[in-house]
Amino acid sequence: MSPVPTRTAHDISSRALAWLHANREYGALSKLPRADLGEEGETYKALAETALAASLVLRDGAAGTTELTLARELLDFGWEQLGDGTLLYERLLRHPLQTDPLETYAHFARAGYRHTLLEGLLAHTVTLRATHASEHIPNRRLAVANAARITGHDHGAGAHDWASLTRETWLGRMPEPWHIDWLTGYAVTHTVFHLTDWGRVPGGLPGDVVGYLGHWLPMWTDIWAEVSQWDLMAELLIVGNCLPEPRTEAEDWQRLAEVQHADGMVPRDDNPVDDDPAQRFEDHQHTTIVAVVAGTLALNRALNEPGQPAS
Numbered sequence: 008m009s010p011v012p013t014r015t016a017h018d019i020s021s022r023a024l025a026w027l028h029a030n031r032e033y034g035a036l037s038k039l040p041r042a043d044l045g046e047e048g049e050t051y052k053a054l055a056e057t058a059l060a061a062s063l064v065l066r067d068g069a070a071g072t073t074e075l076t077l078a079r080e081l082l083d084f085g086w087e088q089l090g091d092g093t094l095l096y097e098r099l100l101r102h103p104l105q106t107d108p109l110e111t112y113a114h115f116a117r118a119g120y121r122h123t124l125l126e127g128l129l130a131h132t133v134t135l136r137a138t139h140a141s142e143h144i145p146n147r148r149l150a151v152a153n154a155a156r157i158t159g160h161d162h163g164a165g166a167h168d169w170a171s172l173t174r175e176t177w178l179g180r181m182p183e184p185w186h187i188d189w190l191t192g193y194a195v196t197h198t199v200f201h202l203t204d205w206g207r208v209p210g211g212l213p214g215d216v217v218g219y220l221g222h223w224l225p226m227w228t229d230i231w232a233e234v235s236q237w238d239l240m241a242e243l244l245i246v247g248n249c250l251p252e253p254r255t256e257a258e259d260w261q262r263l264a265e266v267q268h269a270d271g272m273v274p275r276d277d278n279p280v281d282d283d284p285a286q287r288f289e290d291h292q293h294t295t296i297v298a299v300v301a302g303t304l305a306l307n308r309a310l311n312e313p314g315q316p317a318s
Contacts, residue, residue: 015260015264020064022271024061025077025271027057043101056292065117069306113153148175184226196242220254236276248307273291273295
């Protein structure tokens with residue numbers, strides 16, 4: 008394990024954040040508010056992911072003044088797109104078994120945005136047996152549990168059984184690591200994200216899972232870097248900074264820095280990048296969001312660890 012190159016992590020994250028901010032209008036919804044998203048489901052999802060990244064920049068507070076300003080403006084933009092939360096309220100009211108209103112709201116609630124009617128509705132729906140019986144895949148159940156934890160609803164009748172949820176996941180069962188595939192790789196990363204609330208509570212990972220990840224994470228990261236799957240590779244970098252003792256390799260950060268474009272965009276793979284700005288945003292927004300989160304968490308962990316280098 009190498010020390011985190013803090014300057015590299017900061018540069019990747021800040022440039023990626025600036026690109027998201029400069030291109031945010033490509034992620035705007037066309038009509039608001041409404042409960043049924045139709046063809047705009049992917050745009051809505053991307054707004055939520057951008058809000059996640061921006062909220063973590065503000066939460067960790069390790070970024071500079073410029074980055075904090077851009078993050079707040081991205082959250083303001085997303086909140087406005089969601090009708091100041093009314094879209095989420097109406098969506099949950101009409102579709103009570105959908106989890107995206109809670110999950111999306113959590114990113115904004117983390118940064119201080121609140122919607123009174125939605126808060127009241129969530130307080131009711133999180134206690135329902137129907138809510139807890141919804142058939143999600145295991146790591147998605149953890150996503151709902153973490154969103155409830157962030158918004159203050161993971162208690163009483165709304166509490167989740169974190170230990171059982173953990174052991175139901177692929178990662179929680181610690182299977183033969185060579186049987187991991189691309190889709191399972193994403194399931195592994197998200198299991199870690201939700202158990203630790205994106206690095207806030209590294210102790211949320213059971214000790215045996217920490218040991219398993221510590222052994223195999225470097226190999227998985229190398230595999231997906233070698234095949235230029237930069238999105239998953241960057242997610243694995245996030246995982247390394249969610250562990251109780253951060254695990255990272257300086258050369259992995261250098262790889263990510265080298266593929267990042269001059270304007271801050273990070274490509275998802277090694278396929279040609281479209282010149283059309285709107286298509287470019289659609290194709291590579293997610294990987295750029297992941298780069299913001301990866302750099303933000305790495306910088307935060309590095310600044311809280313003694314003896315880390317500046318570059």
